[in-house]
Amino acid sequence: MTTTSPNPNHYDLLVLGSGEAGKYLAWTLSSQAHQRCAVIERRWLGGSCPNVACLPSKNFVHSANVVYDAKHGHSYGIQDAEGVVAMTGVRERKRDMVKGLMDIHAGKFKDFGVEFIWGEGKFVGRKSIEVTGDSGRRVLTAEKVVVCTGSRARVDDTPGLKGAKPLTHIEILELDIVPSHLVVLGGGYVGLEFAQAMRRLGAQVTVIDRNKRLLKNEDQDITDVLVGVLKKDGVKICAETIINEVSGESGREVTLKGTSSGQPVEITGSHILCATGRLPNTENIGLEEAGIKLNSKGFVETNESLETSSEGVFAVGDCAGSPHFTHIAYDDFRIVKDVLLGKPLPPNRRSGRQVPFTLFTTPELAHVGLREHEAVARGIKFRLAKVPMAGFLKTRTIGETTGFAKTLIAEDDTILGFTALGVGAGELLPVVQLAMKRGLPYTDISEMVITHPTLNEGLVSLFSGVPARN
Ligand SMILES: Cc1cc2nc3c(=O)[nH]c(=O)nc-3n(C[C@H](O)[C@H](O)[C@H](O)COP(=O)(O)OP(=O)(O)OC[C@H]3O[C@@H](n4cnc5c(N)ncnc54)[C@H](O)[C@@H]3O)c2cc1C
Numbered sequence: 061m062t063t064t065s066p067n068p069n070h071y072d073l074l075v076l077g078s079g080e081a082g083k084y085l086a087w088t089l090s091s092q093a094h095q096r097c098a099v100i101e102r103r104w105l106g107g108s109c110p111n112v113a114c115l116p117s118k119n120f121v122h123s124a125n126v127v128y129d130a131k132h133g134h135s136y137g138i139q140d141a142e143g144v145v146a147m148t149g150v151r152e153r154k155r156d157m158v159k160g161l162m163d164i165h166a167g168k169f170k171d172f173g174v175e176f177i178w179g180e181g182k183f184v185g186r187k188s189i190e191v192t193g194d195s196g197r198r199v200l201t202a203e204k205v206v207v208c209t210g211s212r213a214r215v216d217d218t219p220g221l222k223g224a225k226p227l228t229h230i231e232i233l234e235l236d237i238v239p240s241h242l243v244v245l246g247g248g249y250v251g252l253e254f255a256q257a258m259r260r261l262g263a264q265v266t267v268i269d270r271n272k273r274l275l276k277n278e279d280q281d282i283t284d285v286l287v288g289v290l291k292k293d294g295v296k297i298c299a300e301t302i303i304n305e306v307s308g309e310s311g312r313e314v315t316l317k318g319t320s321s322g323q324p325v326e327i328t329g330s331h332i333l334c335a336t337g338r339l340p341n342t343e344n345i346g347l348e349e350a351g352i353k354l355n356s357k358g359f360v361e362t363n364e365s366l367e368t369s370s371e372g373v374f375a376v377g378d379c380a381g382s383p384h385f386t387h388i389a390y391d392d393f394r395i396v397k398d399v400l401l402g403k404p405l406p407p408n409r410r411s412g413r414q415v416p417f418t419l420f421t422t423p424e425l426a427h428v429g430l431r432e433h434e435a436v437a438r439g440i441k442f443r444l445a446k447v448p449m450a451g452f453l454k455t456r457t458i459g460e461t462t463g464f465a466k467t468l469i470a471e472d473d474t475i476l477g478f479t480a481l482g483v484g485a486g487e488l489l490p491v492v493q494l495a496m497k498r499g500l501p502y503t504d505i506s507e508m509v510i511t512h513p514t515l516n517e518g519l520v521s522l523f524s525g526v527p528a529r530n
């Protein structure tokens with residue numbers, strides 16, 4: 061039902077924050093259900109992903125990999141490139157891509173008839189948001205409201221850290237020089253992707269993490285190989301390292317002091333990147349005053365339909381504590397769209413969905429479902445198949461055979477989990493995901509005819525290697 065209100069400040073749907081789920085909801089409800097929709101955004105047209113997160117960081121990683129290949133030209137029969145990397149070129153390539161994406165976004169808002177309102181939004185009532193922007197203040201109301209305010213880099217209270225003006229994923233993408241020595245605080249997704257890329261662009265790189273093992277949620281065999289690759293690339297890894305004090309300023313000289321495996325440590329670099337996790341953008345925007353509860357970690361509390369404690373107000377993406385991936389934010393869009401269009405949701409639609417991911421290092425780490433250590437800890441019976449990536453014959457044609465793939469198979473032959481650490485590993489996921497989603501036996505993959513030599517062909521070897529049931 062579309063609003064018949066003559067009030068120009070009243071909408072069917074009002075979205076705070078133009079991230080993935082929010083923009084798709086507005087575009088879809090406007091174009092398909094003819095609802096009057098508006099999106100409020102303070103900084104990034106279309107949210108972080110196209111501006112400062114997924115896509116620009118992968119553009120940056122690709123540039124670094126091209127530089128790496130050029131520096132290893134001899135293996136392709138050409139001379140190794142020796143030139144100094146011009147970061148302005150890397151940055152321009154990234155900026156060009158972002159500009160293209162922005163043009164597409166602007167076009168979609170126009171074509172789908174969604175009002176885009178630049179400004180800072182804040183709840184001033186249950187379904188009422190005040191927007192403050194260049195064109196002054198406006199109070200907007202709506203039948204349904206969606207909070208899509210995302211998250212931001214967490215810079216903790218380690219003495220001197222904030223004062224050192226650390227780079228986050230936003231500033232590092234705008235550098236015009238290769239840092240002489242980049243210290244990366246945090247060895248998670250953001251830290252590892254940028255660490256390897258910066259190393260490949262020529263920087264000395266040190267990664268510091270407080271945990272004994274990087275990516276501690278992954279299986280040990282995975283992290284062992286990945287850390288080995290990073291070290292071989294020349295990335296220095298300081299695990300189990302607690303930083304107590306930071307001095308200096310990123311871009312000049314910065315020194316971190318603390319302890320590593322209990323011993324005093326001091327690391328000096330030219331730049332510091334803070335990659336120590338995310339904080340939800342949920343403070344100071346009137347949520348609690350408007351009856352929208354937050355949980356103990358500051359995420360908006362939502363139910364299986366992503367509805368908040370305030371009826372008719374939904375929260376989606378990072379700010380709702382959904383796993384922090386753009387594809388999950390997109391799935392949040394699909395859930396709320398169905399709710400708003402009156403379609404019933406199947407049971408556990410949100411809590412039971414697949415949460416696949418790909419870490420874009422070289423080699424990539426791709427995963428879906430149960431991990432081996434999780435199955436062991438939960439006493440779940442499984443059969444394991446594991447093959448080296450060299451067994452995926454395509455990897456031999458491109459000369460990148462590092463890594464392996466493994467799968468966990470249940471008693472009834474369905475697939476419990478799949479992990480691949482290898483070149484292009486992320487591209488392997490959908491075939492396995494589809495089988496998992498449909499509850500197909502693994503033999504439906506091992507018996508497929510898959511073109512030779514594509515990467516997916518290797519799945520036939522992996523699933524053919526599942527031990528027989530005993
Ligand atoms: C460096 C990096 C790389 C990543 N790479 C990947 C990847 O390869 N694949 C992947 O799946 N995920 C990746 N992610 C995660 C992914 O970017 C996020 O999960 C996703 O962008 C979250 O989308 P969102 O809509 O929840 O938030 P956002 O995209 O952050 O959107 C929220 C928007 O709300 C706006 N906003 C906030 N508060 C207000 C307010 N009060 N008023 C007006 N506007 C407001 C913000 O400006 C922002 O534009 C990456 C993240 C980072 C940091």
Ligand SMILES: NC(=O)c1ccc[n+]([C@@H]2O[C@H](COP(=O)([O-])OP(=O)(O)OC[C@H]3O[C@@H](n4cnc5c(N)ncnc54)[C@H](O)[C@@H]3O)[C@@H](O)[C@H]2O)c1
Nearest residue numbers: 246247248249250251268269270335336337384418419420
């Ligand atoms: N390829 C992708 O899909 C991709 C890429 C980048 C980011 N992301 C998303 O963004 C999220 C955030 O990424 P992130 O890397 O910022 O967080 P993260 O949670 O993945 O990693 C943070 C790391 O920092 C460490 N850490 C925290 N505080 C520290 C301190 N004071 N000293 C030393 N180490 C410290 C933690 O132990 C952890 O290993 C990810 O969880 C992911 O969902 C996804």
